[in-house]
Amino acid sequence: MKPKASVNLPDYVHLHVLLWGILSVMFNQVETKAQQCKLIPGSMSLPVLQRNGDITLGGLFSLHDMVVEPNRLFTTMPPHPRFNFRTFRWMQTMIFAIEEINREGKLLPNVTLGYKIYDSCSTPYQALKAAMELMGTEQDSEVEMVDNHMCHGTVPVVIGDGGSTQSLVVARFLGAFNVPQVSYFSSCACLSNKMEYPAFLRTMPSDLFQVRASIWSDILTGHGWVVRQSLTMRDAMAAIVSRIRSSGALVVLVFAVEQDAAALFDEALRQGLSGIHWLASEAWSTASVLSTPKKYQHILQGTIGLALRRAQIPGLQDFLLRLHPSNSDASENPFLIPFWEEVFGCRLGERTLMENENYKPPCSGTEDLKSIKNIYNDVSQLRISYNVYKAVYAIAHAIKAMKSCNDGAGPFLLQACSEATNIQPWQLLHYLKEVEYTNQFGDETMFDQNGDPVAMYDLVNWQLGSNGEMQFITIGMFDGTAPAGRKKLQLQDNNILWNDNKTMVPQSECSSPCPSGTRKAIRPNFPVCCHDCVVCRAGEIKCLRCLPLFWSNVERTACFPKEVDFLSFSDTMGKTLTTVALLGSLCTCWVIFIFSCHISTPIVRANNSELSFLLLFSLNLCFLCSLTFIGRPSDWSCMLRHTAFGITFVLCISCVLGKTLVVLMAFKASLPGSNLMKWFGPVQQRAIITLSTLVQVIICIIWLTVAPPTPQKLMPRESAIVLLLCDEGSALGFALVLGYIGLLACLCLFLAFLARKLPDNFNEAKLITFSMLIFCAVWVAFIPAYISSPGKYSVAVEIFAILASSYGLLACIFAPKCYIILLRPEKNSRKHLMSKTNVQ
Template identity: 60%
Template sequence: MQWWGVYACLCAPVAFLCTLISAQLLQQQTCRLIRPSRLPTVAKEGNITLGALFSLHDAVLESELSFTSQPEPAQCTGFNFRTFRWMQTMIFAVEKINRDSRLLPNITLGYKIYDSCSSPLHALRTAVELMGGREEESDGTECQGKVPVVIGDGGSTLSLVVAHFLGVFQLPQVSYFSSCACLSNKKAFPAFLRTMPSDFFQVNALAQLVQHFGWTWVGTVAGDDAYGRGGAQIFNDKVTKLGACIGLYEIIPKNHAPAEMARIVQRIGGSGTRVVLVFALEQDAKALFSEALKHNLTGVQWLASEAWITAAILTTPEFHSILQGSMGFAIRRAEIPSLQPFLLRLHPSSFPDDPFVLQFWEEVFRCSLQNGSKGVGSDALRPCNGSEDLASVKSIYSDVSQLRISYNVYKAVYAIAHALDAMLRCVPERGPFPGGACPDTLSIRPWQLLYYLKKVDFINELGEETKFDVNGDPVAMYDLINWQHLASGEVQYATVGRFDEIRSANLEIEEENIIWNGYQRQVPVSVCSSSCPPGTRKAIRPSFPVCCFDCILCAAGEINAVECATCPPEFWSNLKRDACIPKLVEFLSYGDTMGMALLAVALLGSCATLVIGLVFACKRHTPLVRANNSELSFLILSSLWLCFLCALAFIGQPTAWSCQLRHTAFGIAFCLCLSCILGKTMVVLMAFKATLPGSNAMRWFRPPQLRAVIFLCTAVQVGICGAWLGLAPPFPRRLMTRESARIILLCDMGSTLAFSLVLGYIGLLAAVCFLLAFFARKLPDNFNEAKFITFSMLIFCAVWIAFVPAYVSSPGKYTVAVEVFAILASSYGLLLCIFAPKCYVILLRPEKNTKKHLMGNSMTEKRF
């Protein structure tokens, strides 16, 4: 209890003192800065003031902090003419809007511009300065800052710092050069918008470029900041998904340490990649290429990010040897009318209070505006006399041929102006805020302006639409730039392609206009391993990226991919082994040599048969023809003619009807022919038997009986063929094997038994004919026909006995060719052996075609 009492006694006076202080603070409801600003500023008063951040210097020299006195202002070094042009473009756009009676009528725009000196810390200082020391009053109301919106900053790293700070207050920020994809995150940066496309689209375009030219072994070098690391990582991920490999990935240190820069250059030279993407700011890219010059690094095709593809500091002659042919994407170029005269208006006498104009003048003309010359000795600058003329000096500041970022600044100013115009034109009770409220135009709230900025959608006087998507990003459109050196020694930014996010075919490339590194017209090759030649497959090397491999020969019937893939049964690999093509269909066709030869032989045989038939018809009254039973002779000739013609059914692509026709027609035609020959042989044999006393055998072999024998013998074959067609007819079949590059199209027999019966029955008839003719071969006669039938049957049997093993062993279309050859050979054997001797006598030895000669001394006249 004693301790609590002592504690209460001590706290009572403190509480009383706090109450007095609080009451005093409540009476002072004002916002004030701790100290006045000492940062260089370019400002102009207006009804509405726009804040802006530009990195007019490339570096900042921070003073040492002793913590015993107020630190001195930071000193910025390395004046950047390009960024100064961007700043002047903003002023140009503001003044142009102020003169426009249609946009923001009766409203004057002002501006307050700070130099962020390419330093995140300095950028944050200037952002706090633009906020005007924003605080909250004791009653909860918000003290008004100096600006409702900020244009800038340039680099992504700078914008990240500023956007984090401004986002807390929902103060809109419109950047003209920050492209990091991370800034599209609206949860982290709710008030950030930009007229510069996100790196996501630029990297997508670069990945498509790599894929288009077939580069699979690519190097990446990035700056050590959010822009470089973020863009390079997205690029590496995208090209890896497209099948390429990253041969090296290096980070350029911000301090550009010589040892580390030398190691990076040596790593590039030893990586084997011929295509290297440098995703960095122009200062980092310059440090890398300066080191590359020291090590004489050549033969590398450099890909550029948009940060340095049009950077003037790299177009000096010293870099021509290594950067010629460099390629990269830059945002679309535009022409801003009347901008160049506006840029050339500057003069120190016209802007005596502008610290940046004075410094710019000294840098351009290398003179001093101070009373005394700057520098010491040979570095001393001459005094400026005021007669200098900007138009007479060629510099990146006055060059308006490559207005890209300047155009982004121009669009940012106009986007803000259109948002403000929409706010001012709000109709009460129809506003976008709760209850239809409109924004307070007398005291613009940043969060209200942010709402209107997100809704901006207009077409400027150049015909281009300006709007922001849900992430605050514009539509991505790029030009593909190729560095080409002119004869004059200057660098030309040749546009050799385009990338448009809206188009279905995003990337368009004019390959014929590209000049590659080394003044080459041929696309450079950048691969870890060359593509496998046709017929080989890739074999990945252990512990190497997938782009590094060896080539192993593929087996026949396979195509090369990551692994050799077997073609489907109906397909075969092409000669290059890179695609499966339909197998060649093989059959005995009229087009190949063998088919044409067999066709000619068949037609010749059929014509010869017709000729012989014509000879017999013309000489039918001669003794020789009459003695050989002209009726049977004509029937044999007709059946032989059919045998020759049925060979044609075996030639050509097999179909259902041709498969059924060829075997049945062949079987029936030969059966008819052999039945007739059998009848003729029996007549010859019986004719001599009938000459014996008391024999009446010939009455059983008169024409009606012979016709019956021929009909019965042929009917048996017809019955076999009919059963064959009815139960299991032949049909076309495709014979495919994975080991063959051809599909054999043949006729499947349907029933092997039926085919065997057809051949067996023909063989039976041939054997009977041969035996009967053999017995009658020595019968006395000047023209013994049995002798010729014996020879014909001998040839017939020999052909068909040889046919069986040849038919079984022949592959593909040769199987059919063997069958056709057997048909033609046996038909020719019958035709020549039986009818050739008769034609010889009829046509060439007519003196022997007499009854006396045929009868001989021992024969009586007998008609067969």
């Protein structure tokens, strides 16, 4: 686990460091042979894995993940730590490299390397305690100080620790004694400060190379990206995710340790943030805690990250798998038992369970590491393990250089060499800083003046394999050793799969130049360079309004004349209404033809056949006048449609009124002493119809004279259409025309209602009553529908009202008569019509 740029260490850690600093000064002021190297009084020895050799290398590995500091009140048992298989592989890699060097004997002939390895438990306190034991000897032994620096038998160099937080503490302590420390996984840039950490070196590139060097800038600018913001750990992940969402960035560089990155992605999942192309810093670019869980796959697929150089170390996997409790050296390994029990979920021997430890069944003895697959024996991504491997070999090359020193040509005072049998840490530190070699994998290992290696990274792409598991595909590399004039970054764009399996390079910048048809809108609380591109409103180009009769195209780059819209004969609605109107006219003509063929029959002659033919003629005009409402409005069509509608409907209602009066008067005239029929003869009926229609004609003439209907263009501000309609001109004139029709209809309905129960076998008043009810219902519903309908739909509503009321009159008044004429001719007789048998 690696810290942020600044690390707040616990106070007790600073106290330990200060204490040992004071002790180191005291050692330089007192006779060396009077001093002894002892452990802190009252402390307990930590478990250690060691093997003797001519030169012993110290090792610090966080084999257990202890995220909670020990409770020094001793009121509760400490939590049971989790065994880290990955770190255990690192430790085994150190042992493998040491045994490989000893076995081959080419690098250090006649010299055997040993090791002394402690578990730092992922805590600064435990790491410092382990480092202190590395600097001491077996408890209560008396060993002399040498050169005021350290005792015989202690390690001259330490490999570790993994986390930067632990290394910061250990480096301060070891630096006080000039004991070289080579870390394999501590990347904090602060450790490059040689004033504070003079003996610290590492095979892990510093974070400084990622942050300040050209790696990320080359990647970002090479794809035309402007990343909104790099992320380190903050207090509120929700705020970070919200900021990413609001920024609009599609490519985000997350510079954080894997635990913090996991917290960020958990919040991204909670808020539903997706479609982001993530760039991973080295700390989490190959983290299994992020690549393994299925929940992260859909948002992290396509991630590109910097990863440490990977190597295939021959023989390492066999070395890892040969580990077994039954081996002869197993009893000397205090870390084997917790590892084995954690891997197989069983308990070795008769060990007593610790408090807070779950019960495990006894191991059967047949367990084999080859039968399981976990991160311990997975050697497909040897990156940190490779760093451990290089650290061991770097120390071996330093020891070789030290052993190869010729007297009189040494690097120390008076050109002296180090003692062959007494290697001093400060001397080994000098040779470590001078190490420069190329290993069997072709990688160069060396340290700069800050103890940092040359930055070399693989670029990996997270791709989902066919087996559903995330794979790290190498798509390039960054070589910090490349000479001037040669590109350090090599990237294979063709092999990259981005988020959602896209192959096209995503675009991401704070704010792209606004394209044509948009304008810039400043984002509040954002830098000036960040803006939103707001699409110009419809009807604008360059966000300037087009002229009233013009409208912008989709791209908002030019103005074009607006489309003219009206109820035409060519559109679907116009065709439908035309068909219905012509069908009504044909039905009316068909009734006229039937009545003409049977004009002498009683049912046609009843109630004055002349009125029936006049009513049919007016109904035919009503159907045809609806056609004047369809088509492009003009001065003549606007005046014709309203006047024709008003006059023909009054003529129609006047005929119905005449027929109603005839029914009433015929009944009254049949009473003894009545002479009313002489006042309602054919001449009087024609006069009533003529006078009633003349009133509407006069209203229309006045309307057309004062304020006639005229064509009108409606241009809604937010519409690309110009509506062509007929303006009524005078609203009063239009209201009088409709009002007069309504007055006659109500009068006709009232008279027909009075005559509905007159004794007659064929009482036409009933049919008139039904027809006028339909007529009045249609026109009462017409008024709100007409007012609320937009544009050409108001015209369609008026046509519908005309046709519906016309069909109502035709069907109610004439359909029963046609039924008798055509299908029941026996009832078409004077005898039947005068019969009183069915009086209501």
